[in-house]
Amino acid sequence: MDNNADHPAPAVNFQDATAQVEAYLQTLAPTTSTLYFDHFKMFEIPATPLLAQFTNIQSITAAKCGLTSLANLPGKATLQSLYLEGNALSGSALEALRDCHSLRQLHLADNLFESADDFRPIRNLPLELLDVGFNPITRSSSCQEALELLFPSTQIEVTGHLVQEDSSSDEESELYVSDTEFEEESTKILKKWQPPSRRWKKIRIGKWIM
Structure with missing residues:
Protein backbone atom coordinates (compact mmCIF):
# COMPACT_ATOMS: atom_id res chain seq x y z
CA MET A 1 0.00 0.00 0.00
CA ASP A 2 1.33 3.43 -0.89
CA ASN A 3 1.25 5.54 2.28
CA ASN A 4 1.77 8.68 0.24
CA ALA A 5 -1.70 8.21 -1.25
CA ASP A 6 -3.18 9.68 1.92
CA HIS A 7 -0.87 12.69 1.68
CA PRO A 8 -0.85 13.88 -1.94
CA ALA A 9 1.84 16.45 -2.56
CA PRO A 10 0.22 19.90 -2.66
CA ALA A 11 0.71 22.19 -5.61
CA VAL A 12 3.14 24.61 -4.02
CA ASN A 13 4.62 27.74 -5.51
CA PHE A 14 7.70 28.36 -3.34
CA GLN A 15 7.80 32.03 -4.29
CA ASP A 16 4.25 32.43 -2.96
CA ALA A 17 5.10 30.42 0.18
CA THR A 18 8.09 32.66 0.91
CA ALA A 19 5.98 35.78 0.42
CA GLN A 20 3.31 34.40 2.74
CA VAL A 21 5.80 33.56 5.48
CA GLU A 22 7.57 36.91 5.17
CA ALA A 23 4.28 38.82 5.32
CA TYR A 24 3.40 36.94 8.51
CA LEU A 25 6.80 37.48 10.14
CA GLN A 26 6.62 41.21 9.45
CA THR A 27 3.60 41.43 11.76
CA LEU A 28 5.56 40.04 14.73
CA ALA A 29 7.92 41.61 17.23
CA PRO A 30 11.47 40.20 17.31
CA THR A 31 10.82 39.07 20.90
CA THR A 32 8.03 36.73 19.77
CA SER A 33 8.46 33.26 21.25
CA THR A 34 5.79 31.39 19.27
CA LEU A 35 5.43 31.06 15.50
CA TYR A 36 2.24 29.80 13.84
CA PHE A 37 2.52 28.44 10.30
CA ASP A 38 -0.61 26.25 10.32
CA HIS A 39 -2.04 25.65 6.82
CA PHE A 40 0.76 27.57 5.08
CA LYS A 41 1.24 25.48 1.93
CA MET A 42 4.94 24.63 1.73
CA PHE A 43 7.24 21.61 1.51
CA GLU A 44 9.64 23.25 3.97
CA ILE A 45 9.87 26.51 5.87
CA PRO A 46 11.36 29.05 3.43
CA ALA A 47 14.93 30.18 4.15
CA THR A 48 14.09 33.84 4.59
CA PRO A 49 16.52 36.24 6.34
CA LEU A 50 13.59 37.53 8.41
CA THR A 68 8.21 16.93 3.68
CA SER A 69 11.37 18.49 5.15
CA LEU A 70 12.37 20.31 8.32
CA ALA A 71 15.26 22.11 6.71
CA ASN A 72 15.48 25.81 7.62
CA LEU A 73 13.68 25.23 10.93
CA PRO A 74 14.42 28.35 13.01
CA GLY A 75 15.19 28.66 16.70
CA LYS A 76 16.83 25.28 17.21
CA ALA A 77 18.81 26.43 20.24
CA THR A 78 15.76 27.65 22.18
CA LEU A 79 12.91 25.57 20.72
CA GLN A 80 10.93 23.66 23.38
CA SER A 81 7.70 22.63 21.62
CA LEU A 82 7.16 21.64 18.01
CA TYR A 83 3.74 20.84 16.54
CA LEU A 84 3.88 19.21 13.10
CA GLU A 85 0.61 17.30 12.84
CA GLY A 86 -0.93 16.47 9.48
CA ASN A 87 2.12 16.83 7.23
CA ALA A 88 3.99 14.37 4.99
CA LEU A 89 7.16 13.94 7.03
CA SER A 90 8.90 10.58 6.87
CA GLY A 91 12.21 8.73 6.89
CA SER A 92 15.19 10.96 7.58
CA ALA A 93 13.20 14.19 8.08
CA LEU A 94 14.02 14.19 11.81
CA GLU A 95 17.75 14.50 11.08
CA ALA A 96 17.12 18.26 11.04
CA LEU A 97 16.19 18.17 14.75
CA ARG A 98 19.47 16.72 16.05
CA ASP A 99 20.59 20.12 17.37
CA CYS A 100 17.31 20.99 19.12
CA HIS A 101 18.82 20.38 22.55
CA SER A 102 16.03 22.22 24.40
CA LEU A 103 13.15 20.38 22.72
CA ARG A 104 10.69 18.95 25.27
CA GLN A 105 7.54 18.23 23.23
CA LEU A 106 7.37 16.89 19.68
CA HIS A 107 3.97 16.34 18.08
CA LEU A 108 4.12 14.30 14.86
CA ALA A 109 0.61 12.89 14.59
CA ASP A 110 -0.66 12.04 11.10
CA ASN A 111 2.62 11.94 9.20
CA LEU A 112 4.32 9.09 7.33
CA PHE A 113 6.82 7.61 9.80
CA GLU A 114 6.97 3.83 9.34
CA SER A 115 9.74 2.58 11.62
CA ALA A 116 11.33 3.22 15.01
CA ASP A 117 14.56 3.75 13.08
CA ASP A 118 13.08 6.98 11.73
CA PHE A 119 13.33 8.39 15.26
CA ARG A 120 16.93 7.44 16.01
CA PRO A 121 18.30 10.88 15.02
CA ILE A 122 16.44 12.45 17.96
CA ARG A 123 16.94 9.75 20.59
CA ASN A 124 19.38 11.92 22.57
CA LEU A 125 17.09 14.94 22.84
CA PRO A 126 15.53 15.72 26.27
CA LEU A 127 12.01 14.91 25.06
CA GLU A 128 9.28 14.67 27.67
CA LEU A 129 6.50 13.92 25.16
CA LEU A 130 6.59 12.32 21.71
CA ASP A 131 3.27 12.00 19.88
CA VAL A 132 3.31 9.69 16.83
CA GLY A 133 -0.40 8.88 16.56
CA PHE A 134 -1.90 8.26 13.12
CA ASN A 135 1.47 7.30 11.59
CA PRO A 136 2.03 3.99 9.75
CA ILE A 137 4.36 2.89 12.56
CA THR A 138 1.40 2.65 14.93
CA ARG A 139 -0.02 -0.26 12.91
CA SER A 140 2.70 -2.43 14.43
CA SER A 141 1.88 -4.09 17.75
CA SER A 142 5.48 -3.49 18.86
CA CYS A 143 5.41 0.25 18.14
CA GLN A 144 5.09 1.36 21.77
CA GLU A 145 7.78 -1.00 23.00
CA ALA A 146 10.22 -0.07 20.23
CA LEU A 147 9.86 3.65 20.88
CA GLU A 148 10.11 3.25 24.64
CA LEU A 149 13.44 1.48 24.15
CA LEU A 150 14.70 4.51 22.21
CA PHE A 151 13.14 7.02 24.61
CA PRO A 152 13.07 5.43 28.08
CA SER A 153 12.36 8.74 29.86
CA THR A 154 9.79 10.06 27.38
CA GLN A 155 6.01 9.83 27.41
CA ILE A 156 5.08 8.14 24.13
CA GLU A 157 1.69 8.75 22.53
CA VAL A 158 0.93 6.19 19.81
CA THR A 159 -2.77 6.94 19.48
CA GLY A 160 -4.73 10.16 19.37
CA HIS A 161 -8.07 11.75 18.70
CA LEU A 162 -9.21 13.88 15.78
CA VAL A 163 -11.66 16.46 17.07
CA GLN A 164 -13.56 19.34 15.54
CA GLU A 165 -12.30 22.78 16.40
CA ASP A 166 -14.70 25.70 16.82
CA SER A 167 -14.51 27.97 13.82
CA SER A 168 -16.42 31.07 12.73
CA SER A 169 -15.85 30.18 9.08
CA ASP A 170 -17.88 27.75 7.00
CA GLU A 171 -14.78 25.68 6.26
CA GLU A 172 -14.15 22.53 8.25
CA SER A 173 -11.34 22.87 10.76
CA GLU A 174 -9.56 19.97 12.47
CA LEU A 175 -7.41 19.79 15.57
CA TYR A 176 -5.20 16.90 16.63
CA VAL A 177 -4.81 16.26 20.32
CA SER A 178 -2.97 13.55 22.22
CA ASP A 179 -4.68 10.98 24.44
CA THR A 180 -3.58 12.88 27.55
CA GLU A 181 -4.90 16.21 26.28
CA PHE A 182 -8.16 14.59 25.18
CA GLU A 183 -8.74 12.98 28.58
CA GLU A 184 -7.96 16.19 30.45
CA GLU A 185 -10.36 18.24 28.35
CA SER A 186 -13.08 15.56 28.61
CA THR A 187 -12.76 15.56 32.39
CA LYS A 188 -13.14 19.35 32.50
CA ILE A 189 -16.29 19.19 30.38
CA LEU A 190 -17.85 16.45 32.50
CA LYS A 191 -17.20 18.40 35.69
CA LYS A 192 -18.98 21.43 34.26
CA TRP A 193 -21.99 19.45 33.01
CA GLN A 194 -25.23 19.80 34.96
CA PRO A 195 -28.41 17.73 34.43
CA PRO A 196 -31.35 19.55 32.81
CA SER A 197 -33.49 21.42 35.32
CA ARG A 198 -36.65 21.02 33.24
CA ARG A 199 -38.40 18.02 31.74
CA TRP A 200 -39.49 17.56 28.13
CA LYS A 201 -43.20 18.17 27.54
CA LYS A 202 -45.38 17.11 24.63
CA ILE A 203 -47.92 19.48 23.11
CA ARG A 204 -50.75 18.83 20.64
CA ILE A 205 -48.81 19.41 17.44
CA GLY A 206 -46.58 16.51 18.42
CA LYS A 207 -43.32 18.38 18.82
CA TRP A 208 -41.06 18.14 21.84
CA ILE A 209 -40.19 21.42 23.47
CA MET A 210 -38.55 22.56 26.70
Whole structure:
Protein backbone atom coordinates (compact mmCIF):
# COMPACT_ATOMS: atom_id res chain seq x y z
CA MET A 1 0.00 0.00 0.00
CA ASP A 2 1.33 3.43 -0.89
CA ASN A 3 1.25 5.54 2.28
CA ASN A 4 1.77 8.68 0.24
CA ALA A 5 -1.70 8.21 -1.25
CA ASP A 6 -3.18 9.68 1.92
CA HIS A 7 -0.87 12.69 1.68
CA PRO A 8 -0.85 13.88 -1.94
CA ALA A 9 1.84 16.45 -2.56
CA PRO A 10 0.22 19.90 -2.66
CA ALA A 11 0.71 22.19 -5.61
CA VAL A 12 3.14 24.61 -4.02
CA ASN A 13 4.62 27.74 -5.51
CA PHE A 14 7.70 28.36 -3.34
CA GLN A 15 7.80 32.03 -4.29
CA ASP A 16 4.25 32.43 -2.96
CA ALA A 17 5.10 30.42 0.18
CA THR A 18 8.09 32.66 0.91
CA ALA A 19 5.98 35.78 0.42
CA GLN A 20 3.31 34.40 2.74
CA VAL A 21 5.80 33.56 5.48
CA GLU A 22 7.57 36.91 5.17
CA ALA A 23 4.28 38.82 5.32
CA TYR A 24 3.40 36.94 8.51
CA LEU A 25 6.80 37.48 10.14
CA GLN A 26 6.62 41.21 9.45
CA THR A 27 3.60 41.43 11.76
CA LEU A 28 5.56 40.04 14.73
CA ALA A 29 7.92 41.61 17.23
CA PRO A 30 11.47 40.20 17.31
CA THR A 31 10.82 39.07 20.90
CA THR A 32 8.03 36.73 19.77
CA SER A 33 8.46 33.26 21.25
CA THR A 34 5.79 31.39 19.27
CA LEU A 35 5.43 31.06 15.50
CA TYR A 36 2.24 29.80 13.84
CA PHE A 37 2.52 28.44 10.30
CA ASP A 38 -0.61 26.25 10.32
CA HIS A 39 -2.04 25.65 6.82
CA PHE A 40 0.76 27.57 5.08
CA LYS A 41 1.24 25.48 1.93
CA MET A 42 4.94 24.63 1.73
CA PHE A 43 7.24 21.61 1.51
CA GLU A 44 9.64 23.25 3.97
CA ILE A 45 9.87 26.51 5.87
CA PRO A 46 11.36 29.05 3.43
CA ALA A 47 14.93 30.18 4.15
CA THR A 48 14.09 33.84 4.59
CA PRO A 49 16.52 36.24 6.34
CA LEU A 50 13.59 37.53 8.41
CA LEU A 51 13.68 34.38 10.53
CA ALA A 52 17.10 35.33 11.89
CA GLN A 53 15.65 38.25 13.85
CA PHE A 54 13.68 35.87 16.10
CA THR A 55 16.19 34.75 18.73
CA ASN A 56 13.80 33.49 21.43
CA ILE A 57 11.60 30.98 19.61
CA GLN A 58 10.23 28.47 22.09
CA SER A 59 7.30 27.02 20.16
CA ILE A 60 6.52 26.46 16.48
CA THR A 61 3.22 25.21 15.11
CA ALA A 62 3.17 24.09 11.48
CA ALA A 63 0.22 21.72 11.12
CA LYS A 64 -1.27 20.63 7.79
CA CYS A 65 1.23 22.50 5.63
CA GLY A 66 2.36 19.66 3.38
CA LEU A 67 5.85 19.63 4.90
CA THR A 68 8.21 16.93 3.68
CA SER A 69 11.37 18.49 5.15
CA LEU A 70 12.37 20.31 8.32
CA ALA A 71 15.26 22.11 6.71
CA ASN A 72 15.48 25.81 7.62
CA LEU A 73 13.68 25.23 10.93
CA PRO A 74 14.42 28.35 13.01
CA GLY A 75 15.19 28.66 16.70
CA LYS A 76 16.83 25.28 17.21
CA ALA A 77 18.81 26.43 20.24
CA THR A 78 15.76 27.65 22.18
CA LEU A 79 12.91 25.57 20.72
CA GLN A 80 10.93 23.66 23.38
CA SER A 81 7.70 22.63 21.62
CA LEU A 82 7.16 21.64 18.01
CA TYR A 83 3.74 20.84 16.54
CA LEU A 84 3.88 19.21 13.10
CA GLU A 85 0.61 17.30 12.84
CA GLY A 86 -0.93 16.47 9.48
CA ASN A 87 2.12 16.83 7.23
CA ALA A 88 3.99 14.37 4.99
CA LEU A 89 7.16 13.94 7.03
CA SER A 90 8.90 10.58 6.87
CA GLY A 91 12.21 8.73 6.89
CA SER A 92 15.19 10.96 7.58
CA ALA A 93 13.20 14.19 8.08
CA LEU A 94 14.02 14.19 11.81
CA GLU A 95 17.75 14.50 11.08
CA ALA A 96 17.12 18.26 11.04
CA LEU A 97 16.19 18.17 14.75
CA ARG A 98 19.47 16.72 16.05
CA ASP A 99 20.59 20.12 17.37
CA CYS A 100 17.31 20.99 19.12
CA HIS A 101 18.82 20.38 22.55
CA SER A 102 16.03 22.22 24.40
CA LEU A 103 13.15 20.38 22.72
CA ARG A 104 10.69 18.95 25.27
CA GLN A 105 7.54 18.23 23.23
CA LEU A 106 7.37 16.89 19.68
CA HIS A 107 3.97 16.34 18.08
CA LEU A 108 4.12 14.30 14.86
CA ALA A 109 0.61 12.89 14.59
CA ASP A 110 -0.66 12.04 11.10
CA ASN A 111 2.62 11.94 9.20
CA LEU A 112 4.32 9.09 7.33
CA PHE A 113 6.82 7.61 9.80
CA GLU A 114 6.97 3.83 9.34
CA SER A 115 9.74 2.58 11.62
CA ALA A 116 11.33 3.22 15.01
CA ASP A 117 14.56 3.75 13.08
CA ASP A 118 13.08 6.98 11.73
CA PHE A 119 13.33 8.39 15.26
CA ARG A 120 16.93 7.44 16.01
CA PRO A 121 18.30 10.88 15.02
CA ILE A 122 16.44 12.45 17.96
CA ARG A 123 16.94 9.75 20.59
CA ASN A 124 19.38 11.92 22.57
CA LEU A 125 17.09 14.94 22.84
CA PRO A 126 15.53 15.72 26.27
CA LEU A 127 12.01 14.91 25.06
CA GLU A 128 9.28 14.67 27.67
CA LEU A 129 6.50 13.92 25.16
CA LEU A 130 6.59 12.32 21.71
CA ASP A 131 3.27 12.00 19.88
CA VAL A 132 3.31 9.69 16.83
CA GLY A 133 -0.40 8.88 16.56
CA PHE A 134 -1.90 8.26 13.12
CA ASN A 135 1.47 7.30 11.59
CA PRO A 136 2.03 3.99 9.75
CA ILE A 137 4.36 2.89 12.56
CA THR A 138 1.40 2.65 14.93
CA ARG A 139 -0.02 -0.26 12.91
CA SER A 140 2.70 -2.43 14.43
CA SER A 141 1.88 -4.09 17.75
CA SER A 142 5.48 -3.49 18.86
CA CYS A 143 5.41 0.25 18.14
CA GLN A 144 5.09 1.36 21.77
CA GLU A 145 7.78 -1.00 23.00
CA ALA A 146 10.22 -0.07 20.23
CA LEU A 147 9.86 3.65 20.88
CA GLU A 148 10.11 3.25 24.64
CA LEU A 149 13.44 1.48 24.15
CA LEU A 150 14.70 4.51 22.21
CA PHE A 151 13.14 7.02 24.61
CA PRO A 152 13.07 5.43 28.08
CA SER A 153 12.36 8.74 29.86
CA THR A 154 9.79 10.06 27.38
CA GLN A 155 6.01 9.83 27.41
CA ILE A 156 5.08 8.14 24.13
CA GLU A 157 1.69 8.75 22.53
CA VAL A 158 0.93 6.19 19.81
CA THR A 159 -2.77 6.94 19.48
CA GLY A 160 -4.73 10.16 19.37
CA HIS A 161 -8.07 11.75 18.70
CA LEU A 162 -9.21 13.88 15.78
CA VAL A 163 -11.66 16.46 17.07
CA GLN A 164 -13.56 19.34 15.54
CA GLU A 165 -12.30 22.78 16.40
CA ASP A 166 -14.70 25.70 16.82
CA SER A 167 -14.51 27.97 13.82
CA SER A 168 -16.42 31.07 12.73
CA SER A 169 -15.85 30.18 9.08
CA ASP A 170 -17.88 27.75 7.00
CA GLU A 171 -14.78 25.68 6.26
CA GLU A 172 -14.15 22.53 8.25
CA SER A 173 -11.34 22.87 10.76
CA GLU A 174 -9.56 19.97 12.47
CA LEU A 175 -7.41 19.79 15.57
CA TYR A 176 -5.20 16.90 16.63
CA VAL A 177 -4.81 16.26 20.32
CA SER A 178 -2.97 13.55 22.22
CA ASP A 179 -4.68 10.98 24.44
CA THR A 180 -3.58 12.88 27.55
CA GLU A 181 -4.90 16.21 26.28
CA PHE A 182 -8.16 14.59 25.18
CA GLU A 183 -8.74 12.98 28.58
CA GLU A 184 -7.96 16.19 30.45
CA GLU A 185 -10.36 18.24 28.35
CA SER A 186 -13.08 15.56 28.61
CA THR A 187 -12.76 15.56 32.39
CA LYS A 188 -13.14 19.35 32.50
CA ILE A 189 -16.29 19.19 30.38
CA LEU A 190 -17.85 16.45 32.50
CA LYS A 191 -17.20 18.40 35.69
CA LYS A 192 -18.98 21.43 34.26
CA TRP A 193 -21.99 19.45 33.01
CA GLN A 194 -25.23 19.80 34.96
CA PRO A 195 -28.41 17.73 34.43
CA PRO A 196 -31.35 19.55 32.81
CA SER A 197 -33.49 21.42 35.32
CA ARG A 198 -36.65 21.02 33.24
CA ARG A 199 -38.40 18.02 31.74
CA TRP A 200 -39.49 17.56 28.13
CA LYS A 201 -43.20 18.17 27.54
CA LYS A 202 -45.38 17.11 24.63
CA ILE A 203 -47.92 19.48 23.11
CA ARG A 204 -50.75 18.83 20.64
CA ILE A 205 -48.81 19.41 17.44
CA GLY A 206 -46.58 16.51 18.42
CA LYS A 207 -43.32 18.38 18.82
CA TRP A 208 -41.06 18.14 21.84
CA ILE A 209 -40.19 21.42 23.47
CA MET A 210 -38.55 22.56 26.70
